[in-house]
Amino acid sequence: MKNALVIGMIGSMALVFSSCNKNLDKVLFGTWEVTKVEGTLNVNGTAVFTGEDPNASGTVKFESNGRGEQNYSFTFSGTTYPQTGTFSWEANDDEIIIDRTSDPDMIWTRLINTETKQVATYKIIVDANQDWDYTITMEQ
Numbered sequence: 001m002k003n004a005l006v007i008g009m010i011g012s013m014a015l016v017f018s019s020c021n022k023n024l025d026k027v028l029f030g031t032w033e034v035t036k037v038e039g040t041l042n043v044n045g046t047a048v049f050t051g052e053d054p055n056a057s058g059t060v061k062f063e064s065n066g067r068g069e070q071n072y073s074f075t076f077s078g079t080t081y082p083q084t085g086t087f088s089w090e091a092n093d094d095e096i097i098i099d100r101t102s103d104p105d106m107i108w109t110r111l112i113n114t115e116t117k118q119v120a121t122y123k124i125i126v127d128a129n130q131d132w133d134y135t136i137t138m139e140q
Contacts, residue, residue, distance in 0.1 A: 087099055121136075
C-alpha cells in the first residue's frame, strides 16, 4: 500500500511538471549560425527595396529552458544592421514564436525545418505604411 502511494505521488508530480512545459521544439536546441538574411521593404504595400546578405554573421541560440539570445548582423546597401538581445521562445513544426522583452513578438514561419538548417520568414512593422519582410537562414 505504501509503495502504491509513493508511485502514485511520483506519477502525479511527473504529470504536473510535464504539463507546465512550453511547446519547445528540440530540433532548435543549441546555437545556430546565421548564414543569410534577405529583406524587402514595403511602403504602402509596394516593394521599394530588396536586399540580401549571403555573408550574414553571428548566432541565434535556443536554450532548452525556452530562453534564447540573438547576436548577429547583416548588411544591406553598405549599412550594417546588428540584431542583439534575449528572448523567450516556443515552436511547432510550422512556426517559431519569439517573445522579445522590449519589442513586439515575432512569428517566424518555417520554410525549412531540419536538424542542420532552419529557414524562416517574418515581418517587422515599421509604421502604418511601412514593413519589412525578412527571410533568415541558420545552420548548425
